[in-house]
Amino acid sequence: MSKQSLASKLISWFDKNKRDLPWRNTSPWGVFISEFMLQQTPVNRVTPIWHEWMERWPTPDALASAPKSEVIKAWGRLGYPRRALRLHESAKIIAKEHGGMVPRAREDLIALPGVGDYTASAIAAFAFGESALVLDINIRRFFARYFDGEQFPSSAPSLVERKIRTELIPTKRGDTWAAATMEFGALICTSKSPQCNECFLIDSCAWRAAGYPLMEIKRQAKFEGSDRQCRGVVMKALREKNRVSKVALEKEWNNYSQLEKALETLIADGLIETTGKSFRLAS
Numbered sequence: 001m002s003k004q005s006l007a008s009k010l011i012s013w014f015d016k017n018k019r020d021l022p023w024r025n026t027s028p029w030g031v032f033i034s035e036f037m038l039q040q041t042p043v044n045r046v047t048p049i050w051h052e053w054m055e056r057w058p059t060p061d062a063l064a065s066a067p068k069s070e071v072i073k074a075w076g077r078l079g080y081p082r083r084a085l086r087l088h089e090s091a092k093i094i095a096k097e098h099g100g101m102v103p104r105a106r107e108d109l110i111a112l113p114g115v116g117d118y119t120a121s122a123i124a125a126f127a128f129g130e131s132a133l134v135l136d137i138n139i140r141r142f143f144a145r146y147f148d149g150e151q152f153p154s155s156a157p158s159l160v161e162r163k164i165r166t167e168l169i170p171t172k173r174g175d176t177w178a179a180a181t182m183e184f185g186a187l188i189c190t191s192k193s194p195q196c197n198e199c200f201l202i203d204s205c206a207w208r209a210a211g212y213p214l215m216e217i218k219r220q221a222k223f224e225g226s227d228r229q230c231r232g233v234v235m236k237a238l239r240e241k242n243r244v245s246k247v248a249l250e251k252e253w254n255n256y257s258q259l260e261k262a263l264e265t266l267i268a269d270g271l272i273e274t275t276g277k278s279f280r281l282a283s
Contacts, residue, residue, distance in 0.1 A: 006168075006204075007170040009201070010177070010201075011173055013180065013200065014183055018183055019043075019187075021043065022047065023126075024126070027127075028101070029060055030050075031126045031127035032060075032090075033053055033054065033087065036083050036086070036119075037053075037083070039119075040079065045078060049075070049078055053074065056074065059100060060090075060100050060102065061095045064094070067283060068085070069280070069282060071084050071085070071088045072084050072085070072281050076239070077232075077236075082269050083114060085269075085271065087114060089114070090113050090115065094112070118136065121134045121178075122178075125174070125175040126175065130174070130175060131169050131170075131171075131175060132175075133162060133165060133169065134181075135165060137153075138184075138185025139178075139182050139185050140157065141153055142184055142185040142189040143165060145189060145194075145206070145207035146189075149207050149213070150213070150215065151207065151215045152215050196208065227265075230255070230261075230262040233252050234253070234259070234262050234263065234266060235271070238280060238281050242280060243275065243278040243279070244279055244280070245277055245278045245279075246263075
């Protein structure tokens with residue numbers, strides 16, 4: 001199948017089947033917030049929090065003026081709360097240096113805290129309608145199967161992968177191509193249960209032609225009892241109360257050395273602060 005035909009089929013499918021996600025009909029700021037929240041977090045968990053943030057802080061200026069502790073608290077259980085701090089820091093820079101408007105230039109986006117290559121490309125495509133190369137895990141998985149015959153892509157895109165995938169972007173509706181391929185990977189060419197029987201591209205799929213070869217998958221470290229869970233317990237306690245003593249935290253987590261490490265790293269990350277005998281969210 002030609003690149004033009006593939007793009008036409010995917011974009012047509014997307015126009016008819018795309019999910020009604022709120023950040024698809026919003027301002028560049030709304031897209032900006034969504035991209036921070038969607039990093040390693042599923043859509044169903046992000047959607048209600050995104051609505052709350054947009055109602056509470058509808059502009060970069062509004063978020064920039066909010067206390068850090070309120071921002072961390074509002075982040076809730078989205079995970080990786082450092083993203084909330086980076087988003088807050090970015091809002092301050094946007095408010096101060098860009099007139100309260102999300103910048104369009106790639107160099108300005110990349111300069112913002114928490115904005116890497118992928119996030120800058122996603123904002124360019126979804127906020128400003130540019131034909132940027134967007135390579136999230138859904139897109140990369142679809143491409144790996146369809147073009148390369150491999151179940152999953154490598155851990156990170158190589159320069160060669162970027163070059164080859166850039167050549168796929170159609171001359172028209174390049175921004176929609178990014179959204180369509182992402183949606184296809186999220187709904188059809190999924191990680192655990194791909195809907196191959198419903199796939200309109202199956203006759204051209206290299207993975208199918210190869211007999212659906214499976215890759216050895218490394219098991220993710222257990223969350224139960226992990227350092228990440230310990231940090232989560234501490235953050236939950238501090239979101240619920242203004243101050244929490246170390247004695248109280250020890251009742252929540254009885255591995256004292258692990259708790260000590262969690263407190264140290266959370267302080268180092270700028271998420272919490274100590275007042276001597278107690279802890280609170282960073283102000």
